[in-house]
Amino acid sequence: MTEAEAAYIAGLFDGEGTITYKKYKEKKMEIAMTAKSVLIWLTEVLGCGTLNKKPRKNGHKMQYRWRCVFRDCFHVCCLLFPFAHVKLGKIQQVIEHYSTIQKKDNVVDLNHYRMWISDK
Numbered sequence: 001m002t003e004a005e006a007a008y009i010a011g012l013f014d015g016e017g018t019i020t021y022k023k024y025k026e027k028k029m030e031i032a033m034t035a036k037s038v039l040i041w042l043t044e045v046l047g048c049g050t051l052n053k054k055p056r057k058n059g060h061k062m063q064y065r066w067r068c069v070f071r072d073c074f075h076v077c078c079l080l081f082p083f084a085h086v087k088l089g090k091i092q093q094v095i096e097h098y099s100t101i102q103k104k105d106n107v108v109d110l111n112h113y114r115m116w117i118s119d120k
Contacts, residue, residue, distance in 0.1 A: 001079065005045055010083035012042070019077075019090035027094045029076055030067040039066040046079070048072040074098040 013019065017031045031039065032054050039051050049068035056062055068076060077094045084091050 001045055006079050007083040009042060009045070010080040010085075010087075012038070013080060014084060014086035017087060019073075019087050019094065021090050021093040021097065026069050027073045027097060028067060028069040029073050030065055032063050032065040034061045034063055036064045039064050042066055046076055048075065071098070 012031055013029065016033055017029060020026070020028045020030075029049075031042070033039065036051075043049050043051050043066060046068075049066050049072060051064060051066050054063040054065045073094055074097075077091045081088075081091055081095060
C-alpha cells in the first residue's frame with residue numbers, strides 16, 4: 001500500500017467510517033456507502049475485511065458495507081494511524097488494546113510504533 005492510498009483510506013474512515021471499540025467485546029471497523037467499486041478497491045488494497053450488501057430501506061439506493069474485526073481491525077488501525085484525524089481517538093484505543101494485551105511476535109508496541117512513525 002502506498003502512503004497516498006493509506007491517506008485516502010484514512011479520509012474515507014474519517015468521513016464515512018465507523019470504528020467501534022468496547023473493552024470486552026469486538027473491535028471493528030466498517031464503512032457503508034453506495035459506491036461498491038470504492039469498497040471493492042478498499043478490500044483489495046487492505047487485503048482484509050468482508051464486503052456485503054446492507055439491508056435496503058424504502059426509496060434508498062443499495063448500500064454496501066465493508067467490515068473487519070479484531071486483529072484485522074488492529075492491522076488497519078496501524079496503517080491509518082499517521083493519517084487519521086476525526087477517528088484518531090478510536091484508532092488509538094484499538095492500537096493500545098492490542099499493544100497492552102499479552103505480547104506476541106505479531107503485536108506492535110504502541111510507543112515503538114509512534115517513534116517509528118515520527119522518524120518517517
